[in-house]
Amino acid sequence: MRRADTQRFGIGALFDVHADLGRTTAFHLSRPFDIAPLNGTRYDVPGIAALVVEAAGWLAAAGAGPGDRIAIVKDNHWDCVLLASASARLGAVPVMISSTLAPEHLRELLVRAGPSVTVTTSGVLTRCESAGVDLTKSSDATVCLDAKLPGTVPLDDVLGADGPPPFRSRRPDEPMIVTHTSGTTGVPKLVVHSADTILGTLGRIESIRWPMVATRRGDTVASAISFVHGRSIPWTVGTLLLEPRKAVVIADDDPAVAGRVLAAHRPTTCEALPSTFTRWERLTRTRHNVFSDVRLYISTFDAMHPPTIRRFLAATRRRQPLWLQGWGQSEAGPLAFRMLTRRALARTGDRHPTTRQVGRPLPGFTRLRVVDPETMRPVPPGERGVVLARTRGRCLTYLGEEARWQEKARAGWWNTGDIGVKSRTGTISLLDREVDAVPGASCIELEDVLTDRIPQIEEVVVLGTPGADLLPVVCTQDGGALSPALWRKAVEDLPAFADPVHVTWDEIPRTGTGKVRRGELRARYLDGAAAYGTGRWT
Structure with a gap:
């Protein structure tokens, strides 16, 4: 297969394409995949491609097919992306849902999604059952990866079915994958993306060889993100395209696990959730510092506190390490970024910390403006207002909540719901989510x-x-x-x-x-x- 096939087939052919291109990245996992618990923790790209084909076979045997939706509700791991690829290979639309959500929220999202098949684990099912929620009633078939439970299809019963070739007929502007927002204020929104938005735009941003921050062939890239959220797809695309020497996948935020895995595969770039970096701070103070070779840290998803960034930058022996602070949303992808250095964070205790300034829009991809929340008219530089974004990476809709999406998508601009200030030079400083904003403060x-x-x-x-x-x-x-x-x-x-x-x-x-x-x-x-x-x- 050719690289162009990822646009025609979407994520259903993603791993086939890069296996055929001879990618040599070695993937190392903090624990075996839940969909292949006996296969160990090291994979090459052809091995991952074969696992996707195998998963597509057992999803088809469970009853999934073209036009269906397949819900993926399991513990955090990169195999959520592999299951999404396998689903798309069938012509189905994967719906990736975090298993950490409250049982009643999981039930509501599954009702909105209307999947023909749900892939989950015994832990998720029993936790929901104890709260009075039966997830098996939300789809025609529920595949349980690790046990034989009433009302489920055990994985062993569908293993071994032949995997089909990638599905061909979906257009690149049609729904290809559904992820969801973080859900800080209640039930998350189901975010619908196409191949054009999440591969053609967000994946392209990830795979450009940006100066200083792009992945290099000799890198060992470590990632400890939420692999069920939209960020996981561009990360996967960028890793396959830029072909680092190693990719280290850390499936949970336990410092002991991270310390063990990173000691074996010392990263040169490291991305994690902000809360994960906070939990890992103790690792920067150990005698066997696993971050000693990091040249680039990456944080997205949420705000980072200055002391945390300062400690990680101090932990590396690199002379000029960088911290890439990204700001974006599930619905629109990356919107702005800023590079932080040791020097930028040298002063402590400032009334207005450096990290609240998130930088400028991504050149060639994103435009940002700040408007009055009442009139929606632009405000002068230095005045607070709600931040709007214009980007080709904007999602298609909210599944089951079209009116809610329309409220935020007006005349080509996306309402981020964030309150911020734009400087005369075009940089954006974030203050708060609009729902959390406090007059005169942040x-x-x-x-x-x-x-x-x-x-x-x-x-x-x-x-x-x-x-x-x-x-x-x-x-x-x-x-x-x-x-x-x-x-x-x-x-x-x-x-x-x-x-x-x-x-x-x-x-x-x-x-x-x-x-x-x-x-x-x-x-x-x-x-x-x-x-x-x-x-x-x-």
Whole structure:
């Protein structure tokens, strides 16, 4: 197959094409794939392509075919992408859903998706069953990867069926894959992408040999992201096209696992969820530092605190390491980026931290503007407003929520729902999600200031409600409470705060991408008190 076939066949032929091109990247996994638990943790590209063909065969044996939807609801691992490729190979549309969602949210998304086949695990099914949710009723067949449970098709019963050749008839502008948003404010939206948007635009961005940041042939690239979210497809495309020496896939954020895997395969580039980087900070302080050879760190999905970035940049022996901070959305892909250096983060405790400025739009791909949320007219540089984006990578719709999508997609512009400021030179500084915004301040900026000034803080979430002081929810590295005197000194020049609420890391509700579910914290500690924002564009 030729490289051009990925546009004609979509992700259904992705691995076949690169196997035929002779790609030599060696893939190393932190644990075996859930779809092939006995096959070990090392693969070459032809081996992955063969596994996709095999999975397409057993999906067809389970009853899936052209025009169907196949739901993928399993533990985080890169085989979610392989299952998506296998589904597309049949002419079906894969719907990738995080297994970390609440059972009632999983049920609702499966109702919207209407899959003919659902691929899942016994852990997901039993967790939902204990909450009174029977996921097996949401599709014609439920394939359970690791057990024989009532109402399911055990994987052993469909293994060995012949895999079909890639399906040919889908146009590149038709729905090819469905992922979903993080779901910080409730039930996630199902995001529909085509081959044109997620391969032709987002995958192309990933595979350009950008100066300093593009993957090189000699690299060992490590990735610890949510492989069920849209970011996983461009990452896969870029890795296959740019052909690093090694690709290391880390399926969970456990520091012990990461330490073991990265010690065996020391990365030169490392991408992880922001919350994962936070959990991995302890690895930067060990005698056998696994980040010593990293030249480039990459973070997307959420805001990063300055101390975390500073510690990782200090951990590498490279003379001039870089931190690529990307800002984007599931619906539109990457929108802006900024390179951070040790020098840029040298000052600590600043009232307006460097990391809130996310850079400029991607040249040739994205345009950004800031508008008044009431009139939708552009505001002057330096004034806050809601950020709109124009990009060819914008999704086609929200599955089952077309009106909600139309509310955010107006005249070619996409309403990000983020409040920001555009400078005279075109850089964007993010303040908050509109639903979380506080007049005259920025909650995420205050969170950065607090983590910078109080090293004991591992995570802090600032919540605002009309008529009350800001409420900080604080998690310390040792799980204890902060000294009142230390707290007072840190906030003396900041807006008025209530006394901090102290929680543990595990008590902070998060999405599958590690983002904090601020709405749940608001309900828990503010009795569901109203926010300043409307939530209109969430």
